[in-house]
Amino acid sequence: MSVRVDPAPFDAGAELNRFAAAQTGAGAVVSFTGVVRDVAGGLLEMQIEHYPGMTEKAIAAMVDTALDRFGLTGALVIHRHGVLGPDDPIMMVATAAPHRKDAFAAAEFLMDYLKSRAPFWKKEVTGDGTGWVASKDEDEEALDRWGGA
Amino acid sequence: MIDVLYFAWVRERIGLPKERVETAAATVADLVAELSAREERYAAAFADLSALKVALDQELSDFDAPLAGVREVAFFPPMTGG
Structure with missing residues (x-):
């Protein structure tokens, strides 16, 4: 298991290759990369705040759950x-499992939990001012399908 | 003494990221009431608790949770990671 919360940019391709090379018995490796999106146009930067300490613990707990639940390698x-700019990669998730379905499901599980259970908050800065990104009901509802809070 | 942390717009509204609070509050809701009674900026930040989440010692919790033995309380809006 590897969790990294860091301001530094990352190379998603290199990270994925390194991750895949370290797996044993994985027939499937899935990755997702989240990118800063300029939703309304005119986005200058995206500021991401987090809760040091809790962030790492919360992510480690969801990764532990995923490893167990989906039998990941x-x-x-x-x-x-x-501070990030438009089109910058924000985050990535990679999962490896003996079978494809588990690897895909685990990546979705981790994404759903990262969205609304890891203590990050996004603030958009545009030419018109700044605003905190509001959470969406659908993000909360996405957790229902995993049967957990 | 308890460490109270604020994040995102809660931090901005209250005007600081962290403070040490001397309190005898039994629950999170009691602490919120104490803080809200201090100054308008606290009352404004805590006006709608349904828009807020709370973590006790870095675990998500509830406003009716007891504070006994808790060292760190954090208030923040719903998370927007990913």
Whole structure:
């Protein structure tokens, strides 16, 4: 298991290759990369705040759950904080499992939990001012399908 | 003494990221009431608890949770990671 919460940019391709090479018995490796999206146009930067200490613990707990629940051979979570620009990679998740379905499901599980259970908050800075990104009901509802809070 | 942390717009509204609070509050809700009675900026931040989450010693919790033995309380809006 590997969890990294860091302001530094990361190379998703290199991270994925390193992760895949470290797996044993994985027939499937899945990765997801989240990118800063300029939703309304005019986004200058995205500021990501987090709760040092709790963030790492919360992510480690969800990764532990995923490893167990989906029988993963490994999982990787990288999440940036600090100031990012449009099109910058924010985070990535990689999962490896003997079979494809488990690897895909585990990646979705981790994404759903990272969205609303890891203590990160996004603030958008545009030419018109700044605003905190509001959470969405659908993000909370996405957790229902995993049967947990 | 308890460490109280604020994040995102809660931090901005209250005007500080962290403070040590001397309190005899039995629950999170009692602590919120004490803080809200201090100054308008606290009352404004805590006006709608349904818009807030609380963590006790870095674990998500509830406003009716007891504070006995808790060293760190954090208040923040719903998370927007990923």
